[in-house]
Amino acid sequence: MYPCLLAPLGAHSPLPAIARRPAQLVGNTPVLWIDAPFAPPGRGFHAKLEGANPGGIKDRPGLHMIKEARRRGDLAPEAPIIESSSGTLGLGLALAGLTYGHPVTVVTDPGMEPSVVRLLTALGAHVEQVTSPHPDGGWQQARRDRVAELASGVPWTYCPDQYHNPDNVAAYRPLAAELLAQLGHIDVLVASVGTGGHSAGVTAGLRESLPGLKLIGVDSIGSTIFGQPAGSRLMRGLGSSIHPSNVDYAAFAEVHWVAPAEAVWACRQLARRHYASGGWSVGAVALVAGWVARTYPAGTRIAAIFPDGPHRYLETVYNDDWCREHQLLDQQQPQEPDEIAEPDECVVTGWTRCSQVRDPLGRDVIKAGVR
Structure with missing residues (x-):
C-alpha cells in the first residue's frame, strides 16, 4: 500500500553534499512559487528564499x-x-x-x-x-x-x-547565477534596497544574460535613499538615513515605498498561506511583487528576493501585542500603490510608487521607468 516505504535506502533523490565548514552552507537557496493572496489563480511570483542561508542574505x-x-x-x-x-x-x-x-x-x-x-x-x-x-x-x-x-x-x-564597499555588490553575482539556473528567463526582479548591494549585484549579473530585465526597488517610508526626507523608521533591513554609494540608481525602472502595517500584513499572509516568511524586507517585497503579478501581462516571469526568515522578528512583526502597540494590525490594506510623478513630490506615508528614479545627491541622471 505504501511502496515508497519498501524502497532500499539511498534509492531516492541524492542528498546535498556534506558541508565541512559552516561557510559551505551559504548559497544555493531554494525558490518558492507565491500566489494567493498576492495574485489571482494562475499568476504569482518566484521568491528566492535567502533566509535558508545560516544567517540570511548577508x-x-x-x-x-x-x-x-x-x-x-x-x-x-x-x-x-x-x-x-x-x-x-x-x-x-x-x-x-x-x-x-x-x-x-x-x-x-x-x-x-x-x-x-x-x-x-x-x-x-x-x-x-x-x-x-x-x-x-x-x-x-x-x-x-x-x-x-x-x-x-x-x-x-x-x-x-558595507554601504560603500564594491565587494558588497560583487558578493551577489553567485545569487544571480543561481536564479538563472533555477528560473531561466526572468522579466522583472523585485528587490529591497538598504545598502544597495544585492539589488545592484544581482541585477548586474542577470543583465549579462537578460539585458531587458526590469528592476523594481522597494524602500521604506522615512528612508532617504530615493529622495524622500529622513524620518523615523520602524522597519529594519531596508531603507537608510544616509546615501550609500552602492545603490545603482540607473538600474532601477521604478521604486515603491512601503509602510510598516503593509509589510506586517504581507509577512503574516506569507506565513499563513505559504509557510515561508521573513522580516520587514520580505513583507515589503512580497507586497510589491504581488502587485506586479496582478498588473503586468500574463506570462511575465517575476523573481523576488526574500532576504531573511521570520525568527528574529517573532517579538515584533509576529507579536500581536507589539504590533497593536504600534497600530499595525486591523488596518485596511491597499490593493494598489499611490502614484507620485517625482520622488520628492511629497512625503509618502504609505505604499507609493514612482517611475522616476534619480540619485538625490546628483551622482546619476534621471531614468524613467518603462512598462
Missing part, C-alpha cells in the same frame, strides 16, 4: 568582503573586524570571523532585537550599541561614527563599510 557579502580584504592585504591575519549593522550583516560577519579567524565587533543601536544581540554574542561577536542617533544621519550615522572611533584605537582594524 552571509554572502560578509564572507566575500572579508575574503577579498584578506586577499588584498587590507586585513591582516587575526586582525579585528568592526562594522555597523542592524542585524543581518552582523550575522554574516560573525560567520566570516569564525571562518577566517578574526574577532568581530558589531556596532548597532537599540532597535536591534534582543534575540539577535544574544545570537551574535553566542556566535562569538562583541556587540556594542550606540545610545543616541546622529542629528542628521540618524542611527546609521551614529553607528558609523562609533565604528570609526573604535577603529582609531585598535591597530590593524578592518572596517568593511
Whole structure:
C-alpha cells in the first residue's frame, strides 16, 4: 500500500553534499512559487528564499568582503573586524570571523532585537550599541561614527563599510547565477534596497544574460535613499538615513515605498498561506511583487528576493501585542500603490510608487521607468 516505504535506502533523490565548514552552507537557496493572496489563480511570483542561508542574505557579502580584504592585504591575519549593522550583516560577519579567524565587533543601536544581540554574542561577536542617533544621519550615522572611533584605537582594524564597499555588490553575482539556473528567463526582479548591494549585484549579473530585465526597488517610508526626507523608521533591513554609494540608481525602472502595517500584513499572509516568511524586507517585497503579478501581462516571469526568515522578528512583526502597540494590525490594506510623478513630490506615508528614479545627491541622471 505504501511502496515508497519498501524502497532500499539511498534509492531516492541524492542528498546535498556534506558541508565541512559552516561557510559551505551559504548559497544555493531554494525558490518558492507565491500566489494567493498576492495574485489571482494562475499568476504569482518566484521568491528566492535567502533566509535558508545560516544567517540570511548577508552571509554572502560578509564572507566575500572579508575574503577579498584578506586577499588584498587590507586585513591582516587575526586582525579585528568592526562594522555597523542592524542585524543581518552582523550575522554574516560573525560567520566570516569564525571562518577566517578574526574577532568581530558589531556596532548597532537599540532597535536591534534582543534575540539577535544574544545570537551574535553566542556566535562569538562583541556587540556594542550606540545610545543616541546622529542629528542628521540618524542611527546609521551614529553607528558609523562609533565604528570609526573604535577603529582609531585598535591597530590593524578592518572596517568593511558595507554601504560603500564594491565587494558588497560583487558578493551577489553567485545569487544571480543561481536564479538563472533555477528560473531561466526572468522579466522583472523585485528587490529591497538598504545598502544597495544585492539589488545592484544581482541585477548586474542577470543583465549579462537578460539585458531587458526590469528592476523594481522597494524602500521604506522615512528612508532617504530615493529622495524622500529622513524620518523615523520602524522597519529594519531596508531603507537608510544616509546615501550609500552602492545603490545603482540607473538600474532601477521604478521604486515603491512601503509602510510598516503593509509589510506586517504581507509577512503574516506569507506565513499563513505559504509557510515561508521573513522580516520587514520580505513583507515589503512580497507586497510589491504581488502587485506586479496582478498588473503586468500574463506570462511575465517575476523573481523576488526574500532576504531573511521570520525568527528574529517573532517579538515584533509576529507579536500581536507589539504590533497593536504600534497600530499595525486591523488596518485596511491597499490593493494598489499611490502614484507620485517625482520622488520628492511629497512625503509618502504609505505604499507609493514612482517611475522616476534619480540619485538625490546628483551622482546619476534621471531614468524613467518603462512598462
